Amino acid sequence: MRFRRFRPLRSVAARLRKRHSTQGLILAYHRIVDAGADPWGLAVSPRHFAEHLDFLHRRHLVLPMTELVRRIGDRTLPQGAVALTFDDGYADNLINAKPLLERYGIPATVFVASGYVGAKAPFWWDRLQRVLLEPGTLPRKLAIAVNGLWYERDLGEDAEYDEGMFARHRTWRVGEPPPTARHEVYRSLWQLLRPLPSPRRCQILDQIGDWSGLRNGHHPNDRTVSQHEVAALARGGLIEIGAHTVTHPLLSALPEPSQEREIADSRTALEDIVGQPVASFAYPYGDHSPATASIVARIGFTAAVTTEGRTVGEQSPRLHLPRMLVDDLNGDRFCERLVERFAA
Ligand SMILES: [Zn+2]
Numbered sequence: 001m002r003f004r005r006f007r008p009l010r011s012v013a014a015r016l017r018k019r020h021s022t023q024g025l026i027l028a029y030h031r032i033v034d035a036g037a038d039p040w041g042l043a044v045s046p047r048h049f050a051e052h053l054d055f056l057h058r059r060h061l062v063l064p065m066t067e068l069v070r071r072i073g074d075r076t077l078p079q080g081a082v083a084l085t086f087d088d089g090y091a092d093n094l095i096n097a098k099p100l101l102e103r104y105g106i107p108a109t110v111f112v113a114s115g116y117v118g119a120k121a122p123f124w125w126d127r128l129q130r131v132l133l134e135p136g137t138l139p140r141k142l143a144i145a146v147n148g149l150w151y152e153r154d155l156g157e158d159a160e161y162d163e164g165m166f167a168r169h170r171t172w173r174v175g176e177p178p179p180t181a182r183h184e185v186y187r188s189l190w191q192l193l194r195p196l197p198s199p200r201r202c203q204i205l206d207q208i209g210d211w212s213g214l215r216n217g218h219h220p221n222d223r224t225v226s227q228h229e230v231a232a233l234a235r236g237g238l239i240e241i242g243a244h245t246v247t248h249p250l251l252s253a254l255p256e257p258s259q260e261r262e263i264a265d266s267r268t269a270l271e272d273i274v275g276q277p278v279a280s281f282a283y284p285y286g287d288h289s290p291a292t293a294s295i296v297a298r299i300g301f302t303a304a305v306t307t308e309g310r311t312v313g314e315q316s317p318r319l320h321l322p323r324m325l326v327d328d329l330n331g332d333r334f335c336e337r338l339v340e341r342f343a344a
Pocket of ligand 1: 087088244248283284285
């Protein structure tokens, strides 16, 4: 006999309500690539992604996200409907993901940070990761000014990081205790750099690059989409382009006029590239201030997504839609994760 835990009444009521209304799920992917270190769990291998699509193709109705949102509004959402999304605008979305989506006829939305389209440098978090979490030798001492504070660390013997250590710690995630000084530095710098304005953050990353001696060593896997590639993603109608701001800022750290510029300018830039309306928006890091949703509504988006991992249903506000982040699971584990999520 299984012991059943007591559940608070409110939770029971929420579960009963949920059981009697149809539920869908919006999935959030980022990169479809065989990654090295992946501290945020953003990469799914092409092999695993094909297994996800095979399962979804057989067992779920997959709708374009804007249609799923429309059907929530119309109260015609089919039980178990799924929508796929990709955040940021990595070139691998076109190179690796699109051919697989086409093979299965599965639609998706790609949210692109327009300021990184055609950029020479990768996303700032990838630059930081390549310096600190790849095999190689770094100077032992790092000392830089970050946001008016002096940031100093001694990497000690972790300045040397060989292939064996890299392989041992490759699956480390930021939520786990840092196994080396390099991981601690990665995590603390990430936290310090995230709220900074993009130009300031870029300067600091240039300094870190100079310190490491790797400043221009961008990895081809980290490449962001070019303008031509954004247009190629949208061609054929299976993939819809959504906006994801210009510089991928922490929106809640910005005053409202700057938030509005980031959101509106990304929409205009992407509409110019694809030649059709851009109707949906993804909040970078899932973050927003109380004013952000009204800015998104004023600019004219019909749907906006966060990173809160719940299912969607008739109660879901269309400018605050939860999504389930997908990490590098094989097909069986992916299936289990979906079953758990629909049952939660
Ligand atoms: Zn993002």
